[in-house]
Amino acid sequence: MTEEVKNSPIADFDWEAYANGETKGEKTREELTKTYDESLNTVRDKDVIEGTIIALNKREAVVNIGYKSDGIIPMSEFRYNPDIKVGDTVEVFIENQEDKKGQLILSHRKARAARSWDRINEALEKDEVIKGYIKCRTKGGMIVDVFGIEAFLPGSQIDVKPIRDYDIFVGKTMEFKVVKINQEFKNVVVSHKALIEAELEQQKREIIAKLEKGQVLEGSVKNITSYGVFIDLGGVDGLIHITDLSWGRVSHPEEVVQLDQKLNVVILDFDDEKKRIALGLKQLQPHPWDALDANLKVGDK
Structure with a gap:
């Protein structure tokens, strides 16, 4: 031993x-x-490198970049991506290797901004679907945070349906396509509507191929005018003329229907290419004459 x-x-x-x-x-x-x-990694101030999220809470994320200390990034810089989680790889900008407290200072927002323009152009070129965070309303649309820069989302490009309450979109993360870039002024226009138009086009072809006179379909009120009501049949629009809304006299369609109301309608007619579809609502309702006494004679009141 x-x-x-x-x-x-x-x-x-x-x-x-x-x-x-x-x-x-x-x-x-x-x-x-x-x-x-x-x-350890050799890092320099103002570099953009990749790091790994090793911890999260409601206020901040702890990111490891292989350096002697970890960095802390406010969660507000990740609000465009609500699915962020521990283990994800993120780009970070080295603001300072050590502040007065010896803390590594990182920024995800600045890292995104540093490479944002290249990514925006690539997304347009490749017709990519990207995520963006809707920051606020503005005249004619919304401001969207995309790759750390502000892009414009026109009101007409939010959805295929008319939008009556823009505020419900503020604070949401949605998918978009880049539809226009002004290289000189660094302006970017994005669209959410473009993502769903392709799918709707397929639905539209399927609906149109099956259209027949006398067919009853369910639709929703898309728009109301003085002369009639436009009905969304699932990507295909049809028109109920004011005279086909009710057997009684109607001064304005709003007396009979409301926006977004769901209705059963009957197809009265359509052109050869089925681009103009005439719909009826009163035709699904009993005719007033049907309620009269069958024994009525001429001269009766």
């Missing part, structure tokens, strides 16, 4: 030197520190 201890590595250790702080084993403290530092 004594022989085994004597020949072991522990027996060769200089315990006296260790107690006096004269040794740390085979390497000095300086050498160990140097070896540790060399194992």
